[in-house]
Amino acid sequence: MSVKVLSKGEATRERLLDLAEKAVLQxxxxxxxxxxxxxxxxxxxxxxxYHFRDKNDLAQALLRxxxxxxxxxxxxxxxxxxxxxxxxxxxxxxxxxxxxxxxADLPNTHPGCIVxxxxxxxxxxxxxxxxxNAEGVRAWRARIQVRLQxxxxxxxxxPGVDIEALADMCTAIVEGGIILSRTLDEKEMLARQVMAYxxxxxxxxxxxxx
Amino acid sequence: MSVKVLSKGEATRERLLDLAEKAVLQxxxxxxxxxxxxxxxxxxxxxxxYHFRDKNDLAQALLRxxxxxxxxxxxxxxxxxxxxxxxxxxxxxxxxxxxxxxxADLPNTHPGCIVxxxxxxxxxxxxxxxxxNAEGVRAWRARIQVRLQxxxxxxxxxPGVDIEALADMCTAIVEGGIILSRTLDEKEMLARQVMAYxxxxxxxxxxxxx
DNA sequence: TGAGAAGTGCACTGTTGGTACAGTACTTGT
DNA sequence: ACAAGTACTGTACCAACAGTGCACTTCTCA
Numbered sequence: 001m002s003v004k005v006l007s008k009g010e011a012t013r014e015r016l017l018d019l020a021e022k023a024v025l026q027x028x029x030x031x032x033x034x035x036x037x038x039x040x041x042x043x044x045x046x047x048x049x050y051h052f053r054d055k056n057d058l059a060q061a062l063l064r065x066x067x068x069x070x071x072x073x074x075x076x077x078x079x080x081x082x083x084x085x086x087x088x089x090x091x092x093x094x095x096x097x098x099x100x101x102x103x104a105d106l107p108n109t110h111p112g113c114i115v116x117x118x119x120x121x122x123x124x125x126x127x128x129x130x131x132x133n134a135e136g137v138r139a140w141r142a143r144i145q146v147r148l149q150x151x152x153x154x155x156x157x158x159p160g161v162d163i164e165a166l167a168d169m170c171t172a173i174v175e176g177g178i179i180l181s182r183t184l185d186e187k188e189m190l191a192r193q194v195m196a197y198x199x200x201x202x203x204x205x206x207x208x209x210x
Numbered sequence: 211m212s213v214k215v216l217s218k219g220e221a222t223r224e225r226l227l228d229l230a231e232k233a234v235l236q237x238x239x240x241x242x243x244x245x246x247x248x249x250x251x252x253x254x255x256x257x258x259x260y261h262f263r264d265k266n267d268l269a270q271a272l273l274r275x276x277x278x279x280x281x282x283x284x285x286x287x288x289x290x291x292x293x294x295x296x297x298x299x300x301x302x303x304x305x306x307x308x309x310x311x312x313x314a315d316l317p318n319t320h321p322g323c324i325v326x327x328x329x330x331x332x333x334x335x336x337x338x339x340x341x342x343n344a345e346g347v348r349a350w351r352a353r354i355q356v357r358l359q360x361x362x363x364x365x366x367x368x369p370g371v372d373i374e375a376l377a378d379m380c381t382a383i384v385e386g387g388i389i390l391s392r393t394l395d396e397k398e399m400l401a402r403q404v405m406a407y408x409x410x411x412x413x414x415x416x417x418x419x420x
Numbered sequence: 421t422g423a424g425a426a427g428t429g430c431a432c433t434g435t436t437g438g439t440a441c442a443g444t445a446c447t448t449g450t
Numbered sequence: 451a452c453a454a455g456t457a458c459t460g461t462a463c464c465a466a467c468a469g470t471g472c473a474c475t476t477c478t479c480a
Contacts, residue, residue: 008447009457028331031240033436045438047458055437117330119393120322121238137393158413165406168390172403175389176382183329183347193382196375200410203368218478219426243467255469257427264469 013051013061015041020062025112029059029121059118060129066114067136074143077102088150089205095147096198104191110178137171144170148201155205166204173197223261223271225251230272235322239269239331269328270339276324277346284353287312298360299415305357306408314401319391326385347381354380358411365415376414383407 006014019040023032034055038048052058081095103110115136122130145167152163177193180186229250233242244265248258262268291305313320325346332340355377362373387403390396 007456012457025330026333028238028240028334030238030242031331031334034438035436044459046441046460049438050456050458112330115393116326116389119389120235120327120330121241122392123236124238124241134394137390160409160412162402162406162409165402168399169383169386169403169406172386172390173379173382174386176379176384176386179326179329179385180347180378180382182332183325184344189378192372192375193379196372196379199370199372200413202370203410203413217425222426244469245467254428256429256472259469260425260427 009051012041012043012047016043016048016051016058017062017065020058021066021114022111024062024114025117028117029055030124056126056129059125060132063114063118063129063132063136067132067139070136071139071143074140078143078147087154088147089155089201092147092151093198093202096194096201100191100194100198103194104188106187109181109185109187110190112182113175113178116175116178140171141167151205155207157204158206161204166201169200170197219261222251222253222257226253226258226261226268227272227275230268231276231324232321234272234324235327238327239265240334266336266339269335270342273324273328273339273342273346277342277349280346281349281353284350288353288357297364298357299365299411302357302361303408303412306404306411310401310404310408313404314398316397319395319397320388320400322392323385323388326388350381351377361415365417367414368416371414376411379410380407 016037019037020032023036034045034048038045052061077098078091078095081098082091084094085091115133118125118129118133122133145164148163148167157163173193173196174190177190180193181189226247229247230242233246244255244258248255262271287308288301288305291308292301294304295301325343328335328339328343332343355374358373358377367373383403383406384400387400390403391399
């Protein structure tokens with residue numbers, strides 16, 4: 001997580017993306033106007049179109065940045081947790097605990113997921129963006145599936161446990177948890193859901209000797 | 211599920227709501243235009259404003275209808291499943307199986323949830339609508355929590371199992387599963403996630419005698 | 421058949437996304 | 451210190467859309 005030195009242009013672009021991300025998560029992409037973004041960024045319309053070809057180009061940049069950042073966060077978490085133990089199950093559970101703590105430490109309710117937001121507005125976007133969205137989800141899935149398969153090698157899963165579904169369930173819980181925490185305005189909801197998922201993983205691979 | 215006889219006005223209103231629901235789930239509320247709705251419904255703009263005060267009024271009607279319908283579906287499912295057994299755990303598991311079958315039988319990927327869609331665009335709406343959205347989620351939560359508490363009375367949950375979180379997890383799994391199935395365009399995803407949740411419930415209340 | 425429900429038609433306002441292009445100030449390597 | 455970009459500003463314009471207001475017509479059903 002190094003702090004890059006940005007040129008003036010890159011800094012403006014990042015500022016626009018920050019403002020756009022916030023607005024899109026609160027109002028949706030269609031209701032986010034270029035006018036409001038440039039007003040907040042202190043820029044003219046021409047300035048905006050210097051950085052982005054059109055609104056669709058903004059969407060693509062937004063999504064790409066979001067996916068890249070979150071892949072880094074996930075990787076970082078699993079690297080840190082696997083340094084603490086050699087046991088894949090133990091390491092995964094520690095990683096999930098890190099993740100839950102991270103979410104619990106957010107000052108407000110989770111701001112929302114760009115992938116989920118775009119999923120519910122996908123007909124506004126070009127094919128590239130929908131593909132990019134799917135690629136993002138597949139990247140998360142792959143990271144989790146690898147770990148669960150490592151675990152399953154050492155610990156036979158309890159009957160009825162579907163490893164692939166269990167991997168996707170992690171993403172589903174996070175996406176669903178974000179929706180619940182936002183809708184109900186319950187800040188603790190998301191971390192609690194991650195911990196509930198963690199408990200399922202624990203039960204799913206629990207050795208049976210009492 | 212009786213088929214109501216609709217007056218002409220009610221039929222037009224329902225037609226508008228059907229079109230709006232479909233469009234909103236695909237493009238988002240902000241990007242859904244009144245023009246496109248009236249074009250598809252074969253109506254003039256004045257005709258639209260005869261049925262709805264403004265776009266916000268349309269949103270409210272859309273959400274209310276969605277929540278009412280789905281409460282009915284859930285109730286119906288649990289009534290049917292509880293007729294088959296006296297055991298609350300068994301009944302809940304049967305209900306979840308019904309639900310998964312229902313989702314698996316959908317011709318395409320799930321069309322999406324209005325509550326989730328609105329959650330990601332909530333700053334577009336008035337306070338009433340946000341409150342209504344929360345009320346919808348609380349209604350689902352209550353229905354599930356009642357059942358889980360009944361189960362917990364008879365079967366002591368395994369250590370680490372959080373009944374309240376487990377209730378919310380059902381909604382989270384469905385919302386998250388919808389997002390995954392849509393984003394990845396995998397039709398089977400949603401039912402599979404519900405079955406994975408069902409398996410967690412089974413493990414969570416499993417009696418320990420081997 | 422008559423009253424109200426369910427519309428049509430028209431004229432208008434203001435906002436937004438987007439295009440086009442000429443000009444300018446700031447920055448950076450050499 | 452200067453040239454060559456980089457990062458903008460200013461102006462002028464268009465079409466699509468939300469929304470308002472009101473007079474008028476047609477359809478429906480008790």
